[in-house]
Amino acid sequence: MKVSRHWLEKFFDQPLPDASALSDALTFHAFEIDGVEKFARDDILDVKVTPNRGHDCLSHRGIAKELSAILKLPFAHDPFTAAGKDSVFSAAGLQGDAAKTESSPAVSITLEDPTLSPRYIAGYIKGVKVGPSPTWLKRNLESIGQRSINNVVDATNFVMFNTGQPLHAFDAGKLTQKDGKFHIVVRKARAGEKLLALDNKEYELKDSMLVIADGNADVPVGIAGIKGGTPAGITEATTDIIIESANFNSVSVRKTAQALKLRTDASSRFEQGLSPELASQGMHGMFEFVQHLIGGEAAGVFDVYPAPQQPTRVSVSVEKINKVLGTQLTGAEVADVFQRLQFAYIEEGGMFDVAIPAERLDLTIAEDLVEEVGRIIGYEAVPTVPLPIVGTQPEINQNFYTAEHVRKQLTDMGYSEVFTSVFADKGERAVLNKVDSVKPYLRANLTDGLDEALKKNIPNKDLLGLKEIKLFEIGKTWEGGKEEWMVGIVTEKEKAVEEPLSQHAPKETVSQYEDLPLSNAQRFQPFSKYPYIVRDIAMWTPAGTDAESVSKMIQTEAGELCIKVSLFDQFQKGEKTSLAFRLVFQSFEKTLTEIEVNQIMEKVSAKLKEKGFEIR
Amino acid sequence: MAETTPGHIHPISSLIREANRIFGAMGFAFAEGPMIESEWYNFDALNVPKDHPARDMQDTFFIKDEKEMVLRTHTSPVQVRYMETQMKKGIEPPYRIIVPGRAFRNEATDMTHEAEFFQIEGLVVGSDVTLANLKGTLEQFFKALFKGVVEVRFRPSFFPFVEPGVEVDMRLTGPEAPEKLRDKWIEIMGAGMIHPSVLKNAGVDPSKYQGFAFGMGLDRLALLRWGIDDVRHMHSADLRFINQF
Numbered sequence: 001m002k003v004s005r006h007w008l009e010k011f012f013d014q015p016l017p018d019a020s021a022l023s024d025a026l027t028f029h030a031f032e033i034d035g036v037e038k039f040a041r042d043d044i045l046d047v048k049v050t051p052n053r054g055h056d057c058l059s060h061r062g063i064a065k066e067l068s069a070i071l072k073l074p075f076a077h078d079p080f081t082a083a084g085k086d087s088v089f090s091a092a093g094l095q096g097d098a099a100k101t102e103s104s105p106a107v108s109i110t111l112e113d114p115t116l117s118p119r120y121i122a123g124y125i126k127g128v129k130v131g132p133s134p135t136w137l138k139r140n141l142e143s144i145g146q147r148s149i150n151n152v153v154d155a156t157n158f159v160m161f162n163t164g165q166p167l168h169a170f171d172a173g174k175l176t177q178k179d180g181k182f183h184i185v186v187r188k189a190r191a192g193e194k195l196l197a198l199d200n201k202e203y204e205l206k207d208s209m210l211v212i213a214d215g216n217a218d219v220p221v222g223i224a225g226i227k228g229g230t231p232a233g234i235t236e237a238t239t240d241i242i243i244e245s246a247n248f249n250s251v252s253v254r255k256t257a258q259a260l261k262l263r264t265d266a267s268s269r270f271e272q273g274l275s276p277e278l279a280s281q282g283m284h285g286m287f288e289f290v291q292h293l294i295g296g297e298a299a300g301v302f303d304v305y306p307a308p309q310q311p312t313r314v315s316v317s318v319e320k321i322n323k324v325l326g327t328q329l330t331g332a333e334v335a336d337v338f339q340r341l342q343f344a345y346i347e348e349g350g351m352f353d354v355a356i357p358a359e360r361l362d363l364t365i366a367e368d369l370v371e372e373v374g375r376i377i378g379y380e381a382v383p384t385v386p387l388p389i390v391g392t393q394p395e396i397n398q399n400f401y402t403a404e405h406v407r408k409q410l411t412d413m414g415y416s417e418v419f420t421s422v423f424a425d426k427g428e429r430a431v432l433n434k435v436d437s438v439k440p441y442l443r444a445n446l447t448d449g450l451d452e453a454l455k456k457n458i459p460n461k462d463l464l465g466l467k468e469i470k471l472f473e474i475g476k477t478w479e480g481g482k483e484e485w486m487v488g489i490v491t492e493k494e495k496a497v498e499e500p501l502s503q504h505a506p507k508e509t510v511s512q513y514e515d516l517p518l519s520n521a522q523r524f525q526p527f528s529k530y531p532y533i534v535r536d537i538a539m540w541t542p543a544g545t546d547a548e549s550v551s552k553m554i555q556t557e558a559g560e561l562c563i564k565v566s567l568f569d570q571f572q573k574g575e576k577t578s579l580a581f582r583l584v585f586q587s588f589e590k591t592l593t594e595i596e597v598n599q600i601m602e603k604v605s606a607k608l609k610e611k612g613f614e615i616r
Numbered sequence: 617m618a619e620t621t622p623g624h625i626h627p628i629s630s631l632i633r634e635a636n637r638i639f640g641a642m643g644f645a646f647a648e649g650p651m652i653e654s655e656w657y658n659f660d661a662l663n664v665p666k667d668h669p670a671r672d673m674q675d676t677f678f679i680k681d682e683k684e685m686v687l688r689t690h691t692s693p694v695q696v697r698y699m700e701t702q703m704k705k706g707i708e709p710p711y712r713i714i715v716p717g718r719a720f721r722n723e724a725t726d727m728t729h730e731a732e733f734f735q736i737e738g739l740v741v742g743s744d745v746t747l748a749n750l751k752g753t754l755e756q757f758f759k760a761l762f763k764g765v766v767e768v769r770f771r772p773s774f775f776p777f778v779e780p781g782v783e784v785d786m787r788l789t790g791p792e793a794p795e796k797l798r799d800k801w802i803e804i805m806g807a808g809m810i811h812p813s814v815l816k817n818a819g820v821d822p823s824k825y826q827g828f829a830f831g832m833g834l835d836r837l838a839l840l841r842w843g844i845d846d847v848r849h850m851h852s853a854d855l856r857f858i859n860q861f
Contacts, residue, residue: 028771032783050774051668251667324780324809324826326748367812371772371780374747379770379782386752387642387712387740394645394712404633407625416623418853421732422651422718429652431677431687435722435731440680442652442687453853464855470623471853476651476718483650513640519630519861523794524842527856 001049002144003063006042007162011064013076019043022067029070029375031057039143054272056359059164069340069376079163080281080359106180107242107302108215112187116210116249117224119276119305121283122184123243124172128152128296130238137293152234152241155289157265164359165245165274165282166266168212168222170232172240176216182242183215186224195220197227197262209256210248225253225270226262239296245282247274276309277358309358316366318350324370325382337376393511399485401513402505403474406487408516415472415489420449422476429478444479446488447496454490462534462584465566468492474501528563532586533597537604538569540576540614547579550613554581557607558600561585561592578616627838627861628734628850632716635736635834638760639714642753644738647713649694651720655684657693661817662777675722677731687720691737692777695810695829699741699818709825710742716834727846734834734850739810741820741827747780747809750828754784754807762841764792769801778808778829796843804840805832 009016016022023033026047034046049057056062061079068075107122130150132138137158138148144161148154156167175182189205196202203223205211210224214232221232225248234241250273257267283301290298318331331350338345344355356363363369374382407417420443423434427441434440443449450471457469470491477486477498488498541550547567555565562583569580583604585597605615625633636646649657664671677687694715702711715737725731740749751768758766767789770782785801788794807830812822835847842861849857 030772032771032773052774052776254667323744324746326746365779365812367779367809370809374780375772379747379772382751382770383748384751384755384768385746385748386756387745387749390643390710390712392643394640394643397646397648399648400636400646407629411623411625412620414620414623416855416858417626417629418855418858419626419628419851420853421851422720423732429682430680431722432680433678433722435675435724449853456853457855460854460856464859466621466855469855471855472623478652483652513636516633518634519625519627521627521842521861524844524857524860526845 001047001058001063003045003047003060004039004042004140004143005045006143007060007140008064008067011061011068011075011077012073014073016067016073017071019045025067025070026063028378028380030066040139042143044143051272052362054269055274055361056164056357058269058272060161061163062359065342069337069342072340075342079285106300107182107184109302109304110183110185110187110215111304111306112185114306116252117186117246118249118307119247119279119303120184120186121245121279121301121303121305122182123245123283123286123301124182124240124299125243125290125294125296126172126240126299128239128241128290128294130234130236130294134293150234150236151289151294152238155286155294156243158289159282159285160265160269163278163281163285164269165278165285166225166269167282167286168228168244168266169234170221170228170242170244171234171238172242173238174232175214175221175242178216181216184242184244185213185215185218186246187211187213189220193220195223195229196231197223197229198233199227199262200230203260203262206259209259210252212244223256223260223262224248226257226260226267227264240299241296243283243286245279245286247276247279250274273361275358275361276305279305311358312356312364313353314356314363314366314369315351315353316369317352320366321370321373324367325374326385327374327381327383329373329377329381333377334373337373340376341372396510396513398505399501401510402501403485403487404514404516405506406472406474406501406504408514410472410487410489413470414468415470415491418450418453418471418473419475420446420453420473424448427478428481442478445477446473446475446486446498447490449473450488450490450496450498454492454496458492462582463532463564463586465564465582465584528586528588530587530589530591532563532584533592533594535583535585535597535601536568536580537583537601537608538578538580538616539608540616541579542612543572543575543577545577545579545613550579550608551581553607553611554583554604557604558583558585561587561596561600624855624859624861626850626858627842627844628834630861631834631838631841632734632736634761635714635716635757638757639712639738642712642756644712644714644740647694647698647715648717649688649691649697649715651688651718652679652682652685653688653693655686657696658686658688658690661696661814662692663811663813663817664776668776677720677722689721690719690831691715691717691735692829692831694737695739695777696814696818698739699815699820703819709820709827710740710745711827712740714738725848727848728836730835730847730851732851733847735831736834736837738830739827740829741810741815741825743825745827747782747828750782750807750809750830753828754786754805754830758786758788758804761837762788762793762797764788765790770807773806773808775806775808777811777814778806779811781806781808783807784830784832794843797840802840804837805830807831 032048133151133154189209193205211220212222222228253270346353423439424443427444430440472489485501490496564584679685773783775781815822
């Protein structure tokens with residue numbers, strides 16, 4: 001999620017540290033930062049909010065609250081505090097709590113299934129003036145990659161990015177009134193119902209999908225929690241609006257968004273599961289804009305919230321925290337963390353009974369609070385303690401023991417180990433949903449893969465300096481209704497065969513794994529994708545000539561295009577020794593030509609002749 | 617020149633052999649489990665309920681015509697399988713296991729991502745196993761693996777099967793460290809304290825026992841260890857690659 005540093009500063013009385021300090025604070029105490037970009041004089045942080053914090057941190061308020069706790073900066077302007085609420089609603093000419101204004105005569109709300117829409121608040125505002133947004137609002141939205149549309153829509157978006165509560169604005173003039181009353185119904189769509197959404201695409205709705213309907217006309221005007229519809233969209237002619245600040249079931253929103261392939265900033269928040277308490281914060285946030293930004297006056301707030309979220313408390317002891325983290329924190333240090341997070345708590349004898357803020361749906365068990373303490377203090381406070389030494393030998397895994405034993409035997413015989421894909425073009429069992437949809441079957445044998453691997457390696461024989469390609473694989477196959485470890489081999493001379501690995505299991509019980517060599521490779525050497533050229537050269541040398549030094553001489557003379565020099569024949573005849581070398585030429589940049597290689601070979605021959613060797 | 621040139625084992629096999637040796641000396645047993653796995657072991661038992669957004673993090677291969685069966689998306693199902701089997705045998709913790717093996721994600725492949733990959737999982741359960749022990753264990757492992765001075769640090773993260781959950785970075789210092797890796801923090805794995813629900817799902821009493829778990833990509837470890845430029849070499853069956861190890 002894109003977060004503006006400038007926007008974050010609005011929550012504090014003091015300036016925030018620079019973007020890199022903010023990145024570090026979040027990285028080591030909350031979330032990874034995917035990147036930091038400049039936007040005019042602002043810094044935009046791309047914060048990777050983890051799925052457990054989608055409830056509260058897909059908002060500037062959420063990130064600011066984290067920073068307040070991490071950096072110990074007083075959270076001076078929290079839009080959620082009671083003071084904030086009062087000022088908002090009195091500004092709107094309403095009472096202090098949205099729930100108390102249910103008697104609004106203008107809007108009635110019906111929730112067909114409160115498990116799918118646990119809360120719906122409708123705010124009726126009359127006489128708004130739709131127009132361009134002021135510069136500060138445009139700038140805020142643009143800084144996080146949003147497009148400014150008009151003051152009303154921008155205000156709803158601002159509130160969402162500020163508080164995490166998605167809002168939607170309907171043009172009340174386009175909704176039907178009956179006896180002077182609007183009727184909003186949250187219900188399942190009827191099969192065949194269609195909606196032209198604000199993205200100008202028509203969506204065909206299914207009866208599993210939740211919609212917002214104009215109850216008096218019985219037509220859908222929005223896809224619940226995802227996107228509004230054009231039938232009640234805001235235009236420059238709009239004067240009266242109904243603001244929706246509601247709560248929708250996360251699974252329902254997720255499934256509908258997936259089915260319609262329509263993921264929006266609103267749906268991605270509802271998908272995480274939001275506290276229905278946030279809905280009133282969202283409406284408060286919107287009402288702050290009424291007089292000075294969008295004009296008009298609040299004509300009523302209607303709140304349907306049949307089963308209010310119950311406050312939760314979670315207890316954790318200092319002892320538990322230290323026992324899990326391996327730290328020696330004091331009660332005072334733990335208390336400090338909870339204070340910085342603004343968690344109300346009661347402490348008694350090292351036991352903290354913590355009141356969980358409504359939006360923190362992620363905090364349900366003691367371990368969750370252990371994590372809060374650990375991350376806010378910082379994991380560098382966790383010491384490095386080795387596990388105690390155990391006296392007993394760990395149990396030997398039969399399959400692994402056997403696999404290792406077979407690996408040793410086969411490599412000794414010149415076989416190299418490959419891993420081929422478990423996916424095949426035939427087999428007993430298959431996967432349902434392969435992205436590339438080729439080879440959906442799970443292999444029933446290793447031999448097909450080995451045959452293919454053999455074919456692929458044969459052309460590289462000279463490059464590899466091998467006389468024969470010999471391969472093996474130890475892997476699972478799915479055949480005869482079972483998943484089984486198999487070992488398969490293939491060579492150029494003998495076709496691929498395989499057998500169950502278990503046939504090589506040790507006859508007697510073993511008490512430890514064999515001590516087998518590890519790879520002694522230092523660095524991987526990338527290889528060229530261009531073809532290579534082979535040249536042989538044979539010569540008579542005086543008896544006792546060191547083949548190794550001749551090889552080195554050839555290599556030096558042939559230069560770096562010669563990637564391999566190997567002695568492939570050597571015999572004695574009287575006072576002379578015949579040496580035969582194979583040279584492999586390859587470039588990383590291009591396909592070498594015969595001419596280039598012949599020129600190099602002439603140089604090599606000349607050098608060898610100069611040494612007095614007789615080229616055969 | 618009649619003698620046989622010895623063949624080469626795959627670099628992943630060498631890494632598994634080495635990891636098993638290092639962890640074996642710390643008392644870890646080698647454990648394994650099926651690759652076609654039930655959704656229960658792959659997700660639910662690991663505290664990833666149906667319709668949880670965390671399931672979106674994993675692009676899963678589902679098995680055709682077999683209800684609720686998947687190609688395991690990680691080696692973590694073996695955590696639950698192992699603990700469950702031990703408890704059924706009447707063997708209470710302490711447990712220490714590593715689980716090296718293949719796992720699968722349904723995604724497009726590129727230089728750093730493969731649909732088939734290797735992971736190594738670790739699990740330690742006891743009455744007083746702490747996050748500090750996790751740091752100690754990983755530091756010991758990386759020291760042995762990368763030979764030299766290794767530091768390990770944690771950053772907060774989220775995996776449904778651990779609480780607290782951390783991302784683990786390591787840094788190699790000193791002259792013995794490979795130059796390309798020296799003095800840089802490298803993100804290496806996810807880990808944390810086993811979520812009490814996971815212990816409970818495996819039949820282990822979370823009020824008596826606690827522990828840590830970690831999981832890392834072996835392919836990535838091989839890439840780092842040997843400076844390999846493309847993860848697709850791992851399943852290429854190309855001896856120009858394998859015979860370098």
